[in-house]
Amino acid sequence: xxxxxxxxxxxxxxxxxxxxxxxxxAVTEGETVALVGPNGAGKSTLLRALSGxxxxxxxAVRLKGRAPRAYGSRALALHRAVLSQSTTVTFPFSxxxxxxxxxxxxxxxxxxxMVDRALAEVDLEGFQDRVIGTLSGGEQQRAHFARxxxxxxxxxxAQGPGVLLLDEPTASLDLRHQIDIVxxxxxxxxxxxxxxxxxxxxxxxxxxxxxxIVLDRSRIAGDGPPAQTIxxxxxxKVFGVVEAVSQTPSAGTPFVLPHAARxxxx
Amino acid sequence: MPAGVPSGLAWWRSRTAxxxxxxxxxxxxxxxxxxxxxxxAAGIPVRRLPAALGLLAGDADAATLARxxxxxxxxxxxxxxxxxxxxxxxxASGTVMQGLFRNPLADxxxxxxxxxxxxxxxxxxxxxxxxxxxEGGTNMPFEVLPLAAFVGSLSATLILYRIATxxxxxxxxxxxxxxxxxxxxxxAGIGLLVFMADDRQLRDVTFWMLxxxxxxxxxxxxxxxxxxxxxxxxxxxxxxxxxxxxxxxxEAFHMGVEVERLKRYSIVLVSAMTGAAVSFAGVIGFVGxxxxxxxxxxxxxxxxxxxxxxxxxxxxxxLVADTFARTLAAPAEVPIGILTAxxxxxxxxxxxxxxRSLVGL
Numbered sequence: 001x002x003x004x005x006x007x008x009x010x011x012x013x014x015x016x017x018x019x020x021x022x023x024x025x026a027v028t029e030g031e032t033v034a035l036v037g038p039n040g041a042g043k044s045t046l047l048r049a050l051s052g053x054x055x056x057x058x059x060a061v062r063l064k065g066r067a068p069r070a071y072g073s074r075a076l077a078l079h080r081a082v083l084s085q086s087t088t089v090t091f092p093f094s095x096x097x098x099x100x101x102x103x104x105x106x107x108x109x110x111x112x113x114m115v116d117r118a119l120a121e122v123d124l125e126g127f128q129d130r131v132i133g134t135l136s137g138g139e140q141q142r143a144h145f146a147r148x149x150x151x152x153x154x155x156x157x158a159q160g161p162g163v164l165l166l167d168e169p170t171a172s173l174d175l176r177h178q179i180d181i182v183x184x185x186x187x188x189x190x191x192x193x194x195x196x197x198x199x200x201x202x203x204x205x206x207x208x209x210x211x212x213i214v215l216d217r218s219r220i221a222g223d224g225p226p227a228q229t230i231x232x233x234x235x236x237k238v239f240g241v242v243e244a245v246s247q248t249p250s251a252g253t254p255f256v257l258p259h260a261a262r263x264x265x266x
Numbered sequence: 267m268p269a270g271v272p273s274g275l276a277w278w279r280s281r282t283a284x285x286x287x288x289x290x291x292x293x294x295x296x297x298x299x300x301x302x303x304x305x306x307a308a309g310i311p312v313r314r315l316p317a318a319l320g321l322l323a324g325d326a327d328a329a330t331l332a333r334x335x336x337x338x339x340x341x342x343x344x345x346x347x348x349x350x351x352x353x354x355x356x357x358a359s360g361t362v363m364q365g366l367f368r369n370p371l372a373d374x375x376x377x378x379x380x381x382x383x384x385x386x387x388x389x390x391x392x393x394x395x396x397x398x399x400x401e402g403g404t405n406m407p408f409e410v411l412p413l414a415a416f417v418g419s420l421s422a423t424l425i426l427y428r429i430a431t432x433x434x435x436x437x438x439x440x441x442x443x444x445x446x447x448x449x450x451x452x453x454a455g456i457g458l459l460v461f462m463a464d465d466r467q468l469r470d471v472t473f474w475m476l477x478x479x480x481x482x483x484x485x486x487x488x489x490x491x492x493x494x495x496x497x498x499x500x501x502x503x504x505x506x507x508x509x510x511x512x513x514x515x516x517e518a519f520h521m522g523v524e525v526e527r528l529k530r531y532s533i534v535l536v537s538a539m540t541g542a543a544v545s546f547a548g549v550i551g552f553v554g555x556x557x558x559x560x561x562x563x564x565x566x567x568x569x570x571x572x573x574x575x576x577x578x579x580x581x582x583x584x585l586v587a588d589t590f591a592r593t594l595a596a597p598a599e600v601p602i603g604i605l606t607a608x609x610x611x612x613x614x615x616x617x618x619x620x621x622r623s624l625v626g627l
Contacts, residue, residue, distance in 0.1 A: 048516075051520060052519075053516055053519060053520070072524070073519050073522050073523060073524050073525070074522040074523075074524065075522075076522065077520065077521055077522025078522070081520070082517075082520040084514070084516060084517055084520070087513050087514060087517055088514070089512055089513060090368045090369065090370070090512060091368075091370070091512050091562060091567035092562060092566065092567055093509075093512065093566070093567055093568070094275055094276075094279060094566070096276075097279070097566070097568060098513075101509065101510055101513070101521060102521065104521065104522050105506060128276075129275045129276040129279075130275070131275070151520075151521060
């Protein structure tokens with residue numbers, strides 16, 4: 001299958017500091033990929049480079065065969081949707097108005113339905129007429145996730161399966177809504193979208209992704225299915241904790257139990 | 267809340283509410299304009315207005331009618347038209363600036379855009395006057411001053427843009443602080459010119475510093491009208507981008523907005539609107555803060571409606587302020603900038619206290 005999103009030896013340097021170094025991978029339609037790694041490993045920078053927000057110092061990103069920045073932002077928005085880590089809204093927009101922003105310049109009944117469905121999907125049906133600034137952090141994050149879902153849906157209606165880039169989509173969510181977001185992402189992937197998410201919680205990463213890319217000090221330290229990437233060896237090397245990983249009895253999915261871990265002697 | 271019944275917020279953000287609010291504002295503008303026409307140093311009672319306007323035959327004698335018509339057509343109507351247009355331009359320019367900086371405190375008068383215009387005008391009055399007098403005592407053509415003010419506003423904005431833009435990105439924090447610095451330099455320059463000025467020049471400079479709609483003529487109105495019309499036509503095309511910019515530059519880009527282009531257009535538009543206003547009326551502050559803030563409370567922050575209603579309410583507000591300016595101490599005039607600052611500065615403080623978190627206090 002041809003990849004929808006490729007990183008070709010991508011490096012990004014700013015002010016003499018290297019944030020990403022020689023990162024290469026390709027993602028195909030319907031794939032779910034988790035980017036994990038310690039703080040400062042370059043996960044968010046990599047996501048920004050993939051989204052076209054920043055250019056690469058060396059190497060190239062290819063979104064459906066072209067550099068993201070060659071599309072122009074309006075066309076680019078139809079091929080990929082991005083959820084940023086935190087978004088503050090300084091003016092009193094309602095939740096509904098924020099979610100509707102995802103539709104770009106489309107309006108009308110179809111968009112209203114799309115907004116209704118997205119609000120229901122993130123469990124914010126009763127909140128649509130609240131001013132977004134009055135919601136809790138987790139609720140605001142869900143509203144922005146709904147906005148991104150609307151953008152993806154509008155783009156896919158015009159251009160076919162798209163790319164969904166999520167930067168810590170579950171950071172301030174409770175357990176149930178974390179699972180809900182993972183389920184939403186899976187539904188998009190089942191319809192052909194490629195979903196790439198930066199995740200901190202390794203257990204959530206194994207639940208969410210068929211494939212995990214481990215970043216460590218600006219480079220890829222592991223790339224493969226959870227059973228091959230969330231191992232005692234890699235977790236020891238990258239995160240500096242030993243004996244944290246076990247396997248679920250039936251499916252053999254790795255899970256990380258912080259209680260079992262010791263810090264690596266260094 | 268039962269299904270089907272929109273909540274308060276939903277109603278205020280509905281299309282029905284938009285139509286009602288726009289209609290009410292236009293009605294209010296017409297009412298205020300009629301009242302402003304009737305009162306003044308030489309009053310024209312409302313019952314004599316239709317005759318003076320030439321709409322109906324009146325019962326007044328010919329001398330009264332002639333006097334009414336003179337006051338109305340050569341003094342009052344051009345002044346009302348000018349006040350309304352300048353109010354609209356100032357409010358629209360404040361709204362665009364606040365959207366651009368994602369900050370409800372932004373105002374062209376506070377960031378050196380107006381001060382730049384006033385400095386250029388003051389320099390033209392004091393220095394230009396000396397050169398002209400040295401060459402034989404002709405008076406300066408009246409178009410020179412507005413042109414200088416316009417060039418001054420535009421230069422201030424362009425310098426500001428150069429300071430704040432690095433590697434093709436505009437930093438909001440640098441823009442705000444740079445604006446304060448430019449305002450300080452411009453005000454120092456004006457102070458120096460005041461020090462150099464003679465009594466007559468001083469009166470002219472004071473006019474630019476404090477603002478006034480006085481001296482309105484039809485020729486001024488016809489110069490500013492195409493400006494105002496062009497700006498008003500440009501505004502609706504920016505509403506979509508300004509809404510999304512509220513979420514941040516990166517998010518706006520992700521949602522498909524050409525962010526750098528939007529910022530460039532906004533900056534040129536803000537300086538052109540402010541420059542046009544300053545060039546005819548001097549520095550009038552706070553209209554650009556009060557108007558969009560009140561409207562956001564009423565109809566929400568979506569720029570598609572906020573921008574045109576800002577123009578309406580700005581026109582109403584400045585028309586009311588100008589009517590007070592020319593009637594409070596008639597036949598003398600209170601500078602309108604003093605009135606807007608007296609009302610606007612406390613308002614600014616209230617907004618500041620309510621939104622401390624936005625400015626990091």
